[in-house]
Amino acid sequence: MVIAIFFFLLLSTLHTASAQQTQYSNISLGSSLTPTGTHSYWLSRSGLYAFGFYKEANDYAVGIFLVGFPEKTTVVWTANRDNSQRLVPSNTTLLLSSDGRLLLQPTQGQDIYIVTLDQSASSASMLDSGNFVLYNSNQQIIWQSFEHPTDTLLPGQRLSSGEELFSSASNTDHSKGLFRLKMQSDGNLVQYPVDTPDTAPYSYWTSWSDGVGNNVTLNLDDDGHLYLLNSSSVLKNLTGGYPKKGMMYLMRIDVDGIFRLYSHSSDQKGNWSVPWESSNDKCDPKGLCGLNGFCTTMDEEAECNCLPGFDFVDPDKWSSGCERNFTAPSCKDKEESVEYTMRPLDNTMWENIPYSVLQMPTKEDCEEACLEDCNCEAALYTDRECRKQRLPLRYGRRLLSDSTVAFIKVGTSKRIINGVPVDKHKETKKELRLDILIVSILLVALAFVVLVISGMLIYRNRVWAYKKISEKGNIELGEDVGPRAFTYAELEQVTNGFKEELGSGSFGKVYKGSMSMLSSLKMVAVKRLEKVLAEGEREFQTEMKVIGKTHHRNLVRLLGYCLDGTNRLLVYEYMSNGSLADILFAPENRPSWDERIRIALDIARGILYLHEECETQIIHCDIKPQNILMDEYRRAKISDFGLAKLLKPDETKTFTGIRGTRGYVAPEWHCKLPVTVKADVYSFGIVLLEIICCRRSVDWSLPEDEAVLEEWVYNCFNACEMGKLMGDEQIDKRKLERMVKVGLWCIQDEPSLRPSMKKVLLMMEGTVDIPVPPSPTSFLSAI
Template sequence: MAANSGVLITHTMLTSQPSSTLVIGINIADGCNMWSSNSHGVGVCGVNGLCNTSSRNQTRLECKCPPNFSYLDPDNIYLGCKSDLEAQQYLSDAPEATEFEFTDLWNTDWKNEDYEWFKYMDEVQCKENCLKDYSCAVAQYDAYGCYKKSLPLRFGISGTDVDKKTFIKVRKSNPKNIGRKLFLVGSAILLGIACILLIVVVLLVAHLRHTYKKSPMDMSRPNLKEFTYKELVCATKNFEEELGRGSFGVVYKGLLPSDPPTAIAVKKLQLLNDGEREFQSEVHSIGQIRHNNLVKLIGFCDEGSNRMLIYEYMSKGSLSNFIRVGDERLDWDVRAKLALGIAKGLQYLHEDCNPPVLHCDIKPANILLDDKFVAKISDFGVSKLLVADRTRTTTFCRGTPGYMAPEWTRGEQITSKVDVYSFGVLLLEIIFCRVGIVQQTVNDIWTDKMNEVLEQLKEQLVNDMGNAGDKATIQIMQKFVEVAVACLQVDPSVRPTMRDVAYLLACAIPVPAPTSTNTISTPGTSNSMATPGQRMTLYIDQSSQRDINTH
């Protein structure tokens, strides 16, 4: 008789006694390497954990935490580990690379995807590259090159059969800083003692005000319904139909009891710190935002560990389903309307919200379509509200490789122009109905060969269209290509704003019919839409002409 639990295999044999069995062997299967091929989950030992493939323990898998990490729950080592140190990318001020060092680990690996890989790079160069990258938490090196990873880490293993060397980034200790911290702590304690009576009074006043007025949190959630967990279990039939997976959670379809029933999308957030940050960001910011090209937040659930966001349901799914080559692709008029709608949605986030909102992850999967093919921007899971009276933000949020502006990889502070770059990538994919088209020309784009790239894309557009499109349509599509390439400029200061982009796209669409031809010149130091020496002609109604460089 044999029983297999998936990790522990036991073999038993019947003895001469009918009521007893004899254990003749216990073996540990290769549980450490049993990780999902579709990259869902976090591995046997949880987030940031390491599973020991060389353990001598023959009855259970051995999980441990890397240096400067500790168990999320010491009583359950399989839940994973949390960092004991302050991660570089979450600091309020971008630190210098000299403030960090590495803890070296031999024979370890985390099998989640590397966000960057360098084939020809030695160990020293690998460390230096990671130190200069604010998003790099772990670097790995082996015979095939250098790999960079960001937190959280998944599918960790360690053992003599693992041939990778790992470097974990930690902040250097400084005796002067320790002394300064002790002084500040002592001062804070004295100040706290002196002000304790005042604090008690403030708390009492706050309690009385809370009795008669809504809390600030309630006031920042206008027209949002607070759902109970039980209501959402019923609406989703115990979370039966999965619509998709995002950075911080899974989205399920549900139906609210009404006449007729109202379809909703329920985003169930994971129980990680980043998920909590996302929850606060979305409830506080999106709850106040109303725009035709943004997915509407209907309500939320906040019951202990159950945190969920409830959105309006988009019947056509994401734009990813429609970016394809062939007879099934959308008509050009529909694609042009989608592009303009996305641009207007981003313009609203950047210029009409107070404070402005960066999305930081514009891509086809985050553009949803309703039954009338109206584009709506979704998933603000990696967004961040800009600090009031500032136009720049630190590298807190990240995007998706292939859609990320070059300033991400350079570790620079970012502006709303990172969304402009991502939109440029998305716009080309909408025009050509093809994913990854920018990656084919990224080397030319990032080496300032913009004129050559523009002409190549225009020629490719004509070849792709063939006899399928009339001359006027092709000219309009080429204008869209010009706008897209302008968004992809390496220097963020010369990219157009989303207001400029929305204006230029609207002008390129001949509604109403054009009456004259005007030319937009492009000084090299302004927020223009073309590279130096390049002029872009748009067919614009003379009565609607404006100077786009005033924004």
């Protein structure tokens, strides 16, 4: 009663002009409401709850709602959720008729009943508890909203055995949604997707209170105490009580499938708090992303993605699921078929309803088995078991701890008609008319003439351009072509006699130059190599062609090269902000936390491109801050990718040697083991820790327990003292923990424990969960 009086005082100023509405506690026969009239709802005496019309989309619905509260938690009960006529236009009347029926009367069409009664009502009331009741002539309650909950429980209300709450379709659409919360007869409170059996494979949350008695109910008290009760005692507390003066509570199963306890206090100015929720993982509810979609967590928020080869049915409504972006003919169609490929999707869980289960030694065998089976549209492989599935796939979510690989059958651009591969966009004709043949021959002849004339003009222009260069000494380069071969004299001219040195390394020096590019002057960096392969020109040129085909926003672009006698030079785009080391280890240039994370993501994307996305796989072999350059926008770009292939094996070791301290080199280099892309992952892990802490990986000016960065970081992580890594810098602790865990996984001594760069990027972006990393053992093995 104290709460009711409090909210009455809070809201009374909103209703001083509607004295008749504020007095509506007892509603007599013949009373009516209209959506846009003076009376659109009946208020409780306190003025806190109302029964009547509320706005939804462009129409109106009938329900119970809190007056003057945030939209997200306003509506606590909705009428006719399953009725297609739930929404009504503005010219509809809500009437408690003279014969004791509660109904909607549209201007056209039949009446719509709000409730079904066994006997006629004599009056109604909107109570201060939020319960709307109908009375008979003896003032006995014959119907009440508390016994027919929709998605919300109010204090004093209960969910009886066998009853369910259903989530709303959206925060603005209060029809039935995707999820349900059921108080089962076995005493267990369980959450399921809609339209599923009440069995364990479909549940995604349970109270684990089964077998404790019959007639168990879910109850909510005025102090926020949410608990399970049987006829004699409290069986399980879901929340403790939160006794506080002036506090109001309600419980709701939300649109996202999680049920939460909401609280509101007078000092919150309309905002609601969530003191308790059934799950803090928003991907737990099964079916959140619809058919053929899967859920990933991004900074604790749920994000839906489609299977490979699928697009969202409605990009603005993830729950609508995904559909194929190509047409798949029936297996019974003998004349036409589609050429398929299999696309893998790692670490995903799905509903387990295979039509065939095979024992396969490798995932490649499973992939091939599905590809050869016309009926197989997807295959799930885990623990040497291959489960063939038909579409749609349901209840998908990405979970790093799950080893299941899903193979999805995706159509290519080719289709096959009567056994002959054809372009799916090409029109086929059974007859070829003579006039079309003649026109085709003429067009071919004309094209040949044009080609000959064009060739002559191109040759003439090239000869003219060569003479122009020879006469004026103007070196010009187009960015839309591959690396250009330069003479040593041309690069000597570009750099003004190698006058301005930008930097140097064990392999040579870098000079600043300028050349004409697309009618403008462009700065370039010319690297003069001193230690190169002695096998000859063919190997050098082949390597340049491989590197020249790489195009990525996070790689420094190779513009040209020189192979002139014993001279070997490389021409790169010029990076105006120097290297990452210049800005990371200089206090005056130190980037902010958000900028450091952006730089780390840039580096990861560049390495991923080298490892998996370019035409020829490239192992960088020397990832370090000095080889990461910053452009004018301080965007990170990797340089020197692939150059290790140009150096002798013993010089590779010198090039990346740590000389007595642990640096960027993976331990397998020192054990003379085969070097894979995981060597780059190790180096990236060291760089990531440097980016996080803004210090070098080894610094003997610091105390001994802090000198070796990876040892210090792991010790701080293990002791839950990661705040020491950031000093006075204020950052998001969750992001810091995520980045530290990624770095520690990358620097594991055992290469097989290190994640691929693709998984590294997913972990950094928060798309997948990150297990607790073990200690990067054998710290001294690489010294």
